[in-house]
Amino acid sequence: MSPEDASEGLPARILELGEELRREGVAVGTSEILDAFEVLREISWTSQEDFREALAATLAKSQEDRRIFELVFDRFFFRSVEIAASREGIREGDLAELDELSESELDALRAQIAAAMRDGDEGAMRDLARMAIAAFARRQEGSGVIGVDVQRIRRALGLRAEPQPELPVEDPRHEGLPRDALRRFEALLRRELERSQIERTGNLPPSRPLGELDRALPSGPAADLAAVHRVVTQLRRRLATQGMQQRGHRRHAHVDVRRTMRASLQTGGVPVELKFRPRRPKRPEIYVLCDVSTSVTSASVFFLSVLHALHDTFRKMRSFVFIERISEVTDIFEHERDFKVVSERISTDAGVADISGYTDYGRVWSEFLVQVEDELHPRATVIVLGDARTNGRDPRADIFAQIASRAGRTFWLNPEPKLYWNYGDSVIAAYEEFCTAFECWTTSQLEDFVRALTRPVISAGG
Amino acid sequence: MNATPPPGPNSVADVTAGLREVGYLPGESTALVSYLATKLGKPVLVEGPAGVGKTELAKALASYLGRELVRLQCYEGLDEAKALYEWNYRKQLLRIQAEATGTGWDAVQEDIFGEEFLLARPLMTAIASEEPVVLLIDEIDKTDQEFEAMLLEVLSDFQISIPELGRVESRTHPIVLLTSNNSRELTEALKRRCLYLWLDYPSLEHELEIVRLHAPDLSETVARRLVEVIGMVRELDLKKPPSIAESIDWARALLLLGAQDIDSDTFMETMSVIVKHRTDMDVVADRVGLKLGSPAGDVA
Numbered sequence: 178m179s180p181e182d183a184s185e186g187l188p189a190r191i192l193e194l195g196e197e198l199r200r201e202g203v204a205v206g207t208s209e210i211l212d213a214f215e216v217l218r219e220i221s222w223t224s225q226e227d228f229r230e231a232l233a234a235t236l237a238k239s240q241e242d243r244r245i246f247e248l249v250f251d252r253f254f255f256r257s258v259e260i261a262a263s264r265e266g267i268r269e270g271d272l273a274e275l276d277e278l279s280e281s282e283l284d285a286l287r288a289q290i291a292a293a294m295r296d297g298d299e300g301a302m303r304d305l306a307r308m309a310i311a312a313f314a315r316r317q318e319g320s321g322v323i324g325v326d327v328q329r330i331r332r333a334l335g336l337r338a339e340p341q342p343e344l345p346v347e348d349p350r351h352e353g354l355p356r357d358a359l360r361r362f363e364a365l366l367r368r369e370l371e372r373s374q375i376e377r378t379g380n381l382p383p384s385r386p387l388g389e390l391d392r393a394l395p396s397g398p399a400a401d402l403a404a405v406h407r408v409v410t411q412l413r414r415r416l417a418t419q420g421m422q423q424r425g426h427r428r429h430a431h432v433d434v435r436r437t438m439r440a441s442l443q444t445g446g447v448p449v450e451l452k453f454r455p456r457r458p459k460r461p462e463i464y465v466l467c468d469v470s471t472s473v474t475s476a477s478v479f480f481l482s483v484l485h486a487l488h489d490t491f492r493k494m495r496s497f498v499f500i501e502r503i504s505e506v507t508d509i510f511e512h513e514r515d516f517k518v519v520s521e522r523i524s525t526d527a528g529v530a531d532i533s534g535y536t537d538y539g540r541v542w543s544e545f546l547v548q549v550e551d552e553l554h555p556r557a558t559v560i561v562l563g564d565a566r567t568n569g570r571d572p573r574a575d576i577f578a579q580i581a582s583r584a585g586r587t588f589w590l591n592p593e594p595k596l597y598w599n600y601g602d603s604v605i606a607a608y609e610e611f612c613t614a615f616e617c618w619t620t621s622q623l624e625d626f627v628r629a630l631t632r633p634v635i636s637a638g639g
Numbered sequence: 640m641n642a643t644p645p646p647g648p649n650s651v652a653d654v655t656a657g658l659r660e661v662g663y664l665p666g667e668s669t670a671l672v673s674y675l676a677t678k679l680g681k682p683v684l685v686e687g688p689a690g691v692g693k694t695e696l697a698k699a700l701a702s703y704l705g706r707e708l709v710r711l712q713c714y715e716g717l718d719e720a721k722a723l724y725e726w727n728y729r730k731q732l733l734r735i736q737a738e739a740t741g742t743g744w745d746a747v748q749e750d751i752f753g754e755e756f757l758l759a760r761p762l763m764t765a766i767a768s769e770e771p772v773v774l775l776i777d778e779i780d781k782t783d784q785e786f787e788a789m790l791l792e793v794l795s796d797f798q799i800s801i802p803e804l805g806r807v808e809s810r811t812h813p814i815v816l817l818t819s820n821n822s823r824e825l826t827e828a829l830k831r832r833c834l835y836l837w838l839d840y841p842s843l844e845h846e847l848e849i850v851r852l853h854a855p856d857l858s859e860t861v862a863r864r865l866v867e868v869i870g871m872v873r874e875l876d877l878k879k880p881p882s883i884a885e886s887i888d889w890a891r892a893l894l895l896l897g898a899q900d901i902d903s904d905t906f907m908e909t910m911s912v913i914v915k916h917r918t919d920m921d922v923v924a925d926r927v928g929l930k931l932g933s934p935a936g937d938v939a
Contacts, residue, residue: 208831215679216675219678219679231675233668234836444732449732
């Protein structure tokens, strides 16, 4: 099937989709668009799954891109369909005629939804979402704000991820519903609500670009640890291979005369094959200081899991957490593999807050210097994770400078966007003179940092 | 190997059925992308965690299409000589030495740069092959960028030029699969030329089917239990989560032991099949082993 025979507007739609993906930062080149047309010739565009997969295979070339693609694809085709529908005057209204449900019917609906979620039955979930909306539209006026309505319906249906032991064992809700399915169902509710809103008003709300939130690191207090971990696993794999990779880049190796001579015996004394001396990059020794005070609560979950990952990779590494004073947590990290236990132990045992619970950088630096003074050397790397908010106390950049001068490299990871640096009590400028500061609140920023960290330490000789 | 390779697939369903026949159960997107690859002749970049069947996919495709599989295993420091072709120095040297002193340089040169002295490496083999092949470039992320750049040329034109011999063009169109564990970002240029396929751990039902296929004698209940446990283990933060191959190994081990159910004792005994790190074993024993409950029936 060639794009010309396909429905009239399809090629234009694909171009628009590509355009929209580009706006969201996915690198879609002309060659990708051409590929997309080529694959659409091979598959039937009437099967939605095939259509989506085929486009994804040509347009989104990494897992992250794929995630953005899913979001954009859903939004884009939902909107296109709605535009067409409202132009043609097609509505789907029958379900709204539903009579008010009795309490027992509602219970049946709840159980059905729970069962559909357990089975991951997408079609059933969509139908049930529409029924739920119709049922609740009767019972109470919608608030008009879609997000509020979604939550209201979800609460009224009693859909929760937590186990509900009062229900019988065979009920899927007894064990708690899978979070993914819950999210899926909420998305369906949202979409159906949007659809009916569009039908009512007859036009589309303006399209918004994907929020930075959708891609930013999950950093809310209830942040999904799993999401953080996915990022960190990636990071761990990179760290594990990075050292090796650098080896390949050094092309100017020294010829190993001995081994070359020996090899030449095979070819009658003609040194046909040159043997090189292997060069082994030196793994850096790392010291990490991590702020766990309240001002960085949301970020510290993330930081701690980064720390956790680093521990897996670097043999020689010492970690400290601090608020008012510092406490070494290397042991905890080395002996405990599970992240949750680590963070619990740190919050109970570390004993880093004395009186006020506010960060005291001056004291932290001097304590750190006392503890590791003898160990710091030019091959050591010091990493500070913190927001550099001193709560009005003396930053003592002079001590920090001492640390930085003893260590080979010093990095600072700041969880605040650069915009907020040096506002209020943030004194990052004072420290920035002595170290390389990174803002670090999205995954790509984290990757920049990892790249800097794993760049081989330039050492004399070797 | 079939004498006459079957004609290429005509639909996604064909590919699914064909791959199933050779013992590989593809997911929906896997079948679709494989189908597109055979149709369009575009290389496929397959990414995903270790042990989800990336390499297996290539093998299955090869046996389904009745083609030979040419495999290039990438590693740190892989260079053109190891991937494309190399002159057989030793043979050439011998040739020169054996040559009577009277022969002129021209004659010798004609001689020692012939096909006889060429060592074909995987890429060369794949391109020069008479029959169409499946070319698997495994773990492309382990090589360096220079190699990737060289690959671009091969993948887009399917030809290799050898200065002394001329150009070797592909007579047939190989299906190319590149796999990556995503340990480094591949270059845009390479991605641009490929279709992209992300393989993840299969869903519970899918994995159950895979396990049942490879260990058909294992009872349904044990197999289901096994897959559930594997799922639980993968949820944990491990150094090396169990792969599909390990689920299959475990299923076979249980079959050998004649296990009727997976209780905590059986689990502790056979755990080493799926978990391969000292520290991981502690975590798994802690988190999963205890949940399974003690053997039903025998009260000690």
